Structure formats: C-alpha cells, structure tokens
Amino acid sequence: MTEVAATTGYGQTTEKTTTASSSASNAADYDTFLNLLVTQLKNQDPTNPSDPTQFLSQLASFSGVEQQIQANDKLASLIALTQAGNAAQLVGNFVVSPDGSMAGVVSSVTLGANGPKVNLESGQSFTLDAGTQVFAS
Numbered sequence: 001m002t003e004v005a006a007t008t009g010y011g012q013t014t015e016k017t018t019t020a021s022s023s024a025s026n027a028a029d030y031d032t033f034l035n036l037l038v039t040q041l042k043n044q045d046p047t048n049p050s051d052p053t054q055f056l057s058q059l060a061s062f063s064g065v066e067q068q069i070q071a072n073d074k075l076a077s078l079i080a081l082t083q084a085g086n087a088a089q090l091v092g093n094f095v096v097s098p099d100g101s102m103a104g105v106v107s108s109v110t111l112g113a114n115g116p117k118v119n120l121e122s123g124q125s126f127t128l129d130a131g132t133q134v135f136a137s
Contacts, residue, residue: 098131
C-alpha cells in the first residue's frame with residue numbers, strides 16, 4: 001500500500017490519498033464481470049432474450065469506472081513525483097523540522113513510504129511534513 005500526501009508547497013499537506021495495488025484486483029473484477037456477462041448470455045431463455053442494449057450499457061459503465069480507477073492511480077503517481085521534485089529542490093537550503101527539534105542544511109532527500117525524508121549534513125533526518133520551515137541559503 002502506498003500513501004501519498006498532496007502538497008501545495010514545501011510540506012504543506014492538503015490531503016492524503018491511500019492507494020493499494022488496485023490495478024490487479026480491478027482487472028480481476030473486470031474479468032469476473034465479463035465472465036458473468038457471457039454466462040448470462042449463454043444461459044438466457046431463447047424465447048425471452050434479454051435486452052442487448054442493457055448489457056452494453058452495463059459494460060460501458062464498468063469500463064468507465066475502470067478507466068477512472070486507472071486515472072486515479074496515475075494521478076497518485078504524478079503527485080508522488082511532484083513531491084519528489086519539490087523535495088529535491090531543498091538540497092542546499094536550511095530547514096527546520098515541524099517540531100523544531102532538528103535544523104540544518106539539507107544534504108540529500110530520500111523517498112520513503114511516508115513521503116520525502118530530509119537528510120541534514122549533521123546526519124539527522126526527518127520526514128518532510130506540514131510545518132517544515134525552509135530558508136533559502
């Protein structure tokens with residue numbers, strides 16, 4: 001499971017989006033739906049067939065939902081990349097942790113499960129979060 005925090009600037013978190021490996025389960029759900037649809041078509045009463053437009057409507061609706069889920073997954077990846085780019089710009093700048101317990105010049109930034117992690121020249125590190133103060137050097 002990947003947790004991505006949307007930011008408006010350095011560490012200003014606006015919302016958190018949690019995504020799991022939903023692509024695999026969505027593909028299984030889509031395949032299950034198609035199998036049920038084919039089974040229903042095979043076993044319908046020939047003297048009283050179902051309306052084919054209803055099946056097409058259901059298929060189109062399910063396909064639309066699948067595309068929205070894929071778009072959300074790609075958006076979550078884009079947010080993570082944007083965060084990484086913003087965090088990389090901190091290298092060489094003086095920062096103060098949100099709780100004020102750590103301060104120093106950023107030597108590097110690593111990406112972790114909880115978001116970008118700021119590594120200071122002093123060897124200390126903390127997760128970039130709302131309230132992190134950045135001072136250009």
